[in-house]
Amino acid sequence: MQTEFPFELPRGFIDANGQVHREGTMRLATARDELAPLRDPRVRNNEAYLVILLLSQVITRLGTLTRVTPEMLENFFAADIAYLQDMYRRINDVEIPTVRCICPNCAYEFDVEIPIPGEF
DSSP, X not given: OOXXXXXXXXXXXXXXXXXXXXXXXXXXXXXXXXXXXXXXXXXXXXXXXXXXXXXXXXXXXXXXXXXXXXXXXXXXXXXXXXXHHHHHHHHHXXXXXXXXXXXXXXOOEEEEEOOOTTOO
């Protein structure tokens, strides 16, 4: 079973040295990953912070960085956070996402599975 998934951020995180980090790895979330942030006072003060804490726990690598902290994620571009949220939902969801397609020649309708980034 695949438990880690590679990704490439649309914009990338710019570290203190000006280096851009775009390629990374996200692992599947555990129940603990989803429960632990609920006890964090930052989440109690601002529910939106839950996303930041969750992502900081499941991103296992970003470029040359082996740890992504909540403080780092606060400085990510909005497009990158949206991308990571979508990926988190997709890899942790039980249902395989599909899209309904129609053949332009014969009008036959069919569903196509949307691959998870890094899964072929």
